[in-house]
Amino acid sequence: MTQTCSGIDALTGQAVELHFDSQITLAEPVLEGKALKRYLAPGFIDIQVNGYAGVDYCSPYAPHEEIARSVRVQFGCGTTRLFPTVITGSKDHMAGAVANLTKARAALGVEGRAMEGLHIEGPHISAEDGPRGAHPAFAVRAPDTDEFDRWWDVSEGWIKLVTISPEWPEAAAYAEHVVGKGVVVSIGHTKATREQIRDVVAAGATMSTHLGNGAHAVMARHPNYIWEQLAEDRLTASFIVDGIHLPQSFLTVALRAKGLDRSVLITDAVMPAGCEPGRYKLGEVEVDLHGGNRVTVAGTQRLAGSALRMDEGVNKLMQMAGLSLRDAITMATRNPARAGRVASRLRGLEKGERADIVEFDFDEAARAIAVRRVWVGGELVFRA
DSSP states (O other): OOEEEEEEETTTOOEEEEEESSBEEEEEEOOTTOOOOOEEEEOEEEEEEOEETTEETTOTTOOHHHHHHHHHHHHTTTEEEEEEEEESOOHHHHHHHHHHHHHHHHHOSHHHHHBOOEEEEOSSSOOSTTTTTTSOGGGOOOOOHHHHHHHHHHTTSOEEEEEEOTTSTTHHHHHHHHHTTTOEEEEOSOOOOHHHHHHHHHTTOOEESSTTSSSOSSOOSSSOHHHHHHHOTTOEEEEEOSSSSSOHHHHHHHHHHHOGGGEEEEOOBOTTTTSOSEEEEETTEEEEEOTTSOEEETTSOOBOSBOOOHHHHHHHHHHHHOOOHHHHHHHHTHHHHHHTTOTTOSSSSOTTSBOOEEEEEEETTTTEEEEEEEEETTEEEEEO
16 A cells, blocks of 8 residues: 655755655655655664664574564664674574574564664674674684585575674685675774785775774774774775764764765664663673663673664764764665665665655754654554
8 A cells, every 4th residue: 555754855855755655656846835844764774783672682592572572662763674783602602693583584574574684793803802892702713604604504695794803814715705695794893904904805895893993992003903994995884873982083083084975873782772771691791781871791891882772873973973964864874775785775765765764853953853753665663
């Protein structure tokens, strides 16, 4: 059944009326004189979310109905497509988490369809304190194409993104193998040299994972692996914009260096996102959620993912980095679609694109949006 909605297209500034079923079938200008107060945008795409609303996607035992509930909570944040993310763990634990998410996707309805692809973050990352981040040291290991192929088979080819460190001697060959499957390779949790980064980029890596985080607290002024990734125009970078992971000055400079087209908003949310402060799990690691939505490895001050919402991330981009509404929305929609190769989500609110739509209010003075309605593939999944 064809549905309609109208508002100001946040990417163009034009008043539009959308007609849609599972896809947008018509996007036409609204006649002059019709007052429109609400805004429309393509649905947000989060390509790195480890869990939400008390559900850990890294667990092989997460109940499917709980996974569905956690996805529905994210619908209320404007997120319409997400990459459930599995972090470093033992071989069986990771393969079990991949299998569980794959089965959940097949068993669920619109919540399963919103799970666009898997992101495997690790275990082929740096073993050093600092760049390893919250990933468990015992499970870090060298890149292994046989292990990737096991994930690939278990996931039925559903993997979209893999994060690795170029510092391993096997990294370039591994990246070439993964890219050959049509999977995006991203650099992250690394202490790699300039040459190692360039080798992996030459092998097909196209992204940097949460650039500026998963790094040493103190490093050489130059050269260092953050500068090298900022300077590499073949790499798109994702950023956790929660006001905790990155200071305003770094975010501002990093966005200037990468340019809007090569910058992506992510949450890197973990199990306690949307929950009360307390102790939770991230794969095989315990984490604490503190007041102010700060998440740390249990009993330490080391950050361990975030409790960020995508709509709050859009707000922070405007408030911290001074981005326009259009540019902040672009970092949450078209850019992750391009970086993560999400089909039929590249052109905005245009005919033929998936009917993933967010309707929201925009407080220009506060530089903040408030989500009102959300559609996923034409299905209304949230109403404020």
